[in-house]
Amino acid sequence: MASFWDSYKEFWSERFSFLSNYSNAIQRDRPLHPWTDSDVDQFIALDPVHGPAVMILSLYLSVYM
Template identity: 55%
Template sequence: MSETQESKSFFRKHWEGYKEFWGERFSFLDNYSRFLYPEKPLPHWDSSVVEEFIASDPVYGPTLKTTRKAANFGAVGAAVGAVSTAACAWKWSKSPHGAALSFAFGAAVGGTFGLEIGSHWYQLYRLDTMASQVKFYEWLQKRA
């Protein structure tokens, strides 16, 4: 063994082996490194910038617009789920921490169901929503 291997602690050697093992199995995540770790940070953007992209791109703009409409279903579902489960928990237990936990759980479950309903309502399974989001990301980088 070399001197550097001997000087490393037991845990450091095992941690590096662990990272290498799982790094090989999840190497496909490197495809997303340009989104997760961009060379320069994205500029600030808001809904007016998104509307500008939607108007400028005839291929991916309508898909992004439809995706944004479907996200409203998720927001409404999260609000309804949070309030209704917290109200039921409060009605039956009068427990503040129970109501708070059920509020959070109801928001998560209601948001998930809302997104599913929106996805089917707007038939997003027929559209390539990821491609439209990637094109928006690239457009935003070029714009900066």
């Protein structure tokens, strides 16, 4: 008979099975390189949806940090 813990793990592993799609991004051999200011500026220029929010955040961080 399976213990409570085994059934609990099975229950949640079924619900979070989509995370296996992201395992190559989460469990990396080498970490990603940090973004430079030019990388951020390029992202702001290229992304019409999230670019303005990143621009406001980067301005906020440059003033208050």
